[in-house]
Amino acid sequence: MPGYTQVDTSRLKSIYDRCLDFSEDKKDSIRYYAAFIEEEAVKLKFNKGHVLSCRLKGIYEEMMSNYESAIHFYLESLDAARKLNSIEYEISALSDLAILYSNIKEPQQAKTFYQQAARLSAYKGDIYNVVSTYNNLAVIFMQLKQFDSARVLLDEALRIGKPYEHTVDITSTYNNLGSLNFKEKKYDEALPFFRSNLYTHTLNNNVGDLWIDLLNLADLFTEKKQFDSAAWYAERTMDLARKLGSKSKEADSHAMLAKLSEYKEDYYSAYDHLKSWYELDTAIVNGDTHQTIAELQERFNAKEREAANKLLKEQVEKEMLKARSITLLAVAFGIIGALTAIAFITKRNANRRLQATNQLILQQNDKLAELNYEKNSLISIVSHDLNTPFATIQVWGDLMMHESERLSAEQQRALSKIIQASNYGEGLISRILDVEKKDIGNHKLRIENFDLTILTEDVIDNFKVMADKKEIRLHAELPEKELYILSDKHLVSRICENLLSNAIKYTPRGKNVWVSVNEEQDAISIKVRDEGVGIEKEEMPHLFSKYSMISSQPTDGENSNGLGLSIVKRIVEEINGKISCESEPGKGSLFTVILRK
Template sequence: MITCVCSFAQVDTAQLKRLYDRCLDFSEDKIDSIKYYADYISKEADHLQYNKGSVLSLRLKGIYEDLSNNYEKAIEYYLQSLQAARLIRAPEYEMVALSDLAIAYFAIREPEKAKEFYLQCARLSELDGKIPSLINTYNNLAVIYTQLKLYDSSHYLLEKAVRLGKPLERQGRINLSSTYNNLGNLYFKEKKYDEALIYFRQNHAKHTAGSDLNGLWVARLNLADVFIEMRQFDSATLYAESAMKLAQRLESKSKQADSYSLLAKLAEHRGDYNKAYQYIKKWYSLDTAILHSDTYKTIAALQERFHAGEREAENKLLQEKVEKETLRSRELTLVAVALAIIGVLIAIGFVIKRNAHRRLQETNDLIVQQNEKLSELNYEKNSLISIVSHDLNTPFATIQIWGQVLQNGSDRLTEEQQKAMSRILQAGLYGERLIRQILDVEREDIGSHKLHLEKFDLKAFAEEVIDNFKPMAAKKNIRLHADFSGKKLFILSDRYLVSRICENLLSNAIKYTPHGKDVWMSIHDEQDTVTIKIRDEGVGIDKEELPYLFSKYSKISSRPTDGEASTGLGLSIVKRIVEEINGRISCESELGKGSVFTVTLKK
C-alpha cells in the first residue's frame, strides 16, 4: 500500500533524503511504494534543484525492479545511478551503486562481473577509510571469491573484516553477524561442516533475537543445508520447512525457489525420489519465471551500451585532437607562405615538409588508435555472445543432473512419472540446442560442419518429432495432425540437422497459431526427393515481408499469439542448415489465413 505524502507541504532536501532512507527499509510487500516515492523524489528534486535527487531516485527504481525479479531493468537503473553519482562527484553514492550492480550480477549467476564491481567498490572504500564500509565491501568480495572457489582469498578478506570490526562490535557500533555467516558458508564449501555449524548457529541466534526476517531465512536455510551434509535429516527437515514458511510469509519468489531446491536436495538424500521430483518441478517453475534466458542477452546489451558510452567519449576526444592538429597544420602552411614572400623559400620549404610529415605521422597514429578501438568493440561483441551462450548452459545442465538423479531411482516412479522424466531430459537437450543456434548464426564457418550421414526412416522420425511437441501444442489447445501414413520412407542425410529443421518450423507454427486451431505436418515421396510441409492456421505473413523472411535477425510484423519470445534467428538458421544438406526451403503465406513452409531434401 502506498503511503500518502501530503504531509510534505513544504518539502526540502533533508526531507527527501529521509524519505529515501525510509524506502530502503521497506519489505518486499511494499515495492509499489518504492516506485511511487522514486518518482516523487525525482519530481521534487528537479523543483528544488537538488543534484543528488536523480541518484536517489534512480537507485530506488533499480531496487523496485530488483525486488520484482526484473534484473535487466534493475541493472539499467543501477548503471544510470552510477553515472549520475560520478557526474556530481559523490563517492559515497558511487560505492552504493557499484555494490548494487555487483549484487544484481551475482543474483543472475555472473560472479566474475560481480567481482569486477566489488573490486571498484573496495578501492573507493579504502580511499574513504570508513571501517563499516570497508567491512561490508570485504564481506561482499569474500562471497564472490567463495563462489569462484578462491577459498584462500575469501579467508583472508573475512579474517581482515573480523580484525577491523571486533573493536567496534564490542562497543555495540556494528554487527558482524554477516561476516560470521560468510565464514560459515566458506567452511561449508570446504566441506568442514563442524566449523560451518558453529558460525551458522551463532548467526541464527542473532537473527532469532532480532526482527530481520530476511536474515533469519538465510540462517535457517544454511542450517538445513549443513545438517543435510551431516546426514542429520530430522534437524535438516525442521529448518528447511521453517525457511519455506518464512519465504512464503515474505512473499518472495526467489526465496521460495531456493527453499524448494533445498527441500529437493533433502528428499533426494533421504531416498524419497518422488518427493524430490515434486519439489524440483516447483523450483523449476519459480526459477524460470524469475530469470528467463532472454534476460542474459538483454543484460549483456545493457552492459555493452554502458561501456560503449565511455568508448564514444574517448573517440570524441581523439577526433578533437585530429581536428586541432589539422587546424595547426593550416596555420603552419600560412606561416610558410608568409615566410616564402620574405624570400627564405628554400629554408621554409624544408620546414614545411618536415612539419607536414610529422603531422601526418601523428594523424596516422590517431587513426590507428581509432581502428584499434573499433577492433576491440567487435571483439567484445563476439565475446559477449560467447559468454552469454556459455552461461545459459547452467540451468539446462541443472535439469540434466537432477533428471539423471531421478532416473537412477526409476524403479520408484510410476510409468507416467518416468515418461514425464524423459520429457524433462529431452527439453533440457532441446534448450542446449537452442543456445548453439546463437553461436551458429555468428560463426562464419558453419559450412565446415562435419556431416554425419545415415539412412533413417523419415516417417518414423517425424512421428517422434510431433510427439515431442504435443505438450507445447496442448498448452494452446492446438491440434497437431500428421499426414505421412503408408510405407516407410528412407533418406540418406544428417539426422541431427533434419531434426533442427523440423523442430524450428514446428515450434514456429505453434507459436504463431492462435488457441484452438490446427497445425499439420506432411511428408510426400517424389522421384529423387522428399518434401516436408509444415502448415498452420496462424496469423500469416505480409507478402511484402516474405523476401526478408530468411534473413539474419529479420523481424517481421507478425507476432506470436501467446506472447512467446522471437529472436529472428530461427528461420535464418533453418535456411542455412537446409542449404548445408543440399536442400531447398520456401514459404507461402497470407495474412490471417496461415503459412505453409516447404522443405525439399534429396533422398
C-alpha cells in the first residue's frame, strides 16, 4: 500500500533524525537503529535508507573511537548520497569526514572536506548548513593558526545565523568565538561566550556540549591562574567523560588536568595525568590507524576515479558507434590508453620526487637536531672542564707574583698579562655557564630506557684521573644486576658528573668519595658521599640557590662559580626527581637524588 509505505519511510526518517540528537551515553541505541533502518529500508525499497544507516554506523564507530570503521561508513554514506544526487546528505557526509579528520589531528584533510561542504551549502542556501560549515571550517583555520581567516568565517556565521537563533543553534559559533579569543590570549573577551554556552547546555542537559564548555572554562581559568576555579571545572570534565564512556574526552580531560598541575608546579600530578593522556591518546590513534585510514581514503578516491573513467568510456563508445568507424574507435582507445599511461607515469614520478624530498627534509631535520644536541653537549663540557686549567694558571701566577722581585720588569709585565688573560678567560667561562643554566629549561627531553649501573660506572671512570691527582680514592657501590630507568640519559649523566666533580673538589687529599645506586620501590636513588669540608647548618637552605657562595671552599684551589648545584637542582626537577643534602662541617656531605623509574 502506497500510504503505508509513505508512513513507514517517514517513520524511518524520524528515527534517524532523533538518533542525531543522541549523546555518547546512548551510542548503543544509535547502533541498534542503524541496523533497524537498514533492514526496514530494504523491505520498503526506501532508496535513502542506506545513506541514513551508513551515517549512523559511522557516528557510532566514531563515538567508540574506531576511526577506521567510522571513515569507512562515512565514505560509503558519501558515495550513496552522490549516487542519489542528494546534496543534503552529501553535505552531512562531508562534514562528518571533516570533523573526524580534525579529531585525529589531520587539519589539512579536514579543511578539504569542509571547503567542499561549504560550497554545496552556499549553493543550496540552507542557513543551518551554511552556519555549521562556516563554524567547522573556522575551527580548522584556528588549528592551522590562520586566525584572521577564522574570525572572518565566524563573524559571517554569526551574521547569517543570529536572525534565526530560535531555529538555528548558534552555540557552536559562540564556542568558536570564545576559542578564537582564547588562542589570541584575549581571556576576558572569551569568558562571556563560554559562560553563555554553559548556561544554555545546562538548561538543555546536553552532556556532550556541556563537557566542551567545562573544558573551555577550565583552560581559561588555568591561563588566568585562578586555579581553584580551573580545578573545579577540570574535575567535572573528567566525571562527564567517564559517564559518557568516551576515551577521547577522557584523554583530553587528563591533558587539561596535566596542564593545570604544571601551572601549579605540582609536577608529580602533571606527570601522572600526562602518562594517562598518552596511554589513551596512543590507543585511540596510532601509526597503523593513520595508515589504514589513508588506505581507506585512497580506495574511495580510486572508486570515484573508476566511476569517472567508466562514464568517460561509455561516452567515447557512444561517439564511436555514431561514427561507425572501427578504426577511429581503436585510435580513440589508443589515445585514451596513452594519455592514461602518461598521466599515471607523470603522477607516479611526481609522487616519488615528493616522497624523496620529504625523506630528505626529515633526514636534514634529524641531522640538525643531532648537531644541535652535540653543540649543547660541547658547550657543557667546555664550560665546566675549562674552569680547572684557568684556576691552575691563576694559582701559579699568584705564586710567581709573590716572588716578583726576582723578575725583571719585562718578566713582571708578562706575568701580569698572563694573570689578566686568565681572569678574562674565567669570566668568559662563567658567562657560558650562565647561558647553559638558562638553556636547561629549553632542553628537549629524550626519554629512553637505559641501564643506570653502566652509566654510573662510565661517569666514575671519567673522574678517576681528577681523583688520582688529589690522591682521593673513589668507591662504587653499585647493584650486581641490571638496573633500568626510563628517563633522559644525558641529563642523568650531567647530574652524576656535577655531584662527583663537587665531591672531589671539596674533599682534601688522601680522603674518600663514595658513589652508590640503589633500587627503592618504584624509584631509584643515586648517592654521592664525601669526606670533605662539609657545609654549615645555617647555609644549607641556600645550598641550591643560583650563585650561592657558601663559606666552604675547594680544598686544592679549584674554582667555584656558585652555579653547579643550582644547575643540578634544575636538571633533577626537569626529569621529575628530588635532591637533598645532609652535611656536617669537617666530616663531609651526602647528596641524594631520587628518580622515578
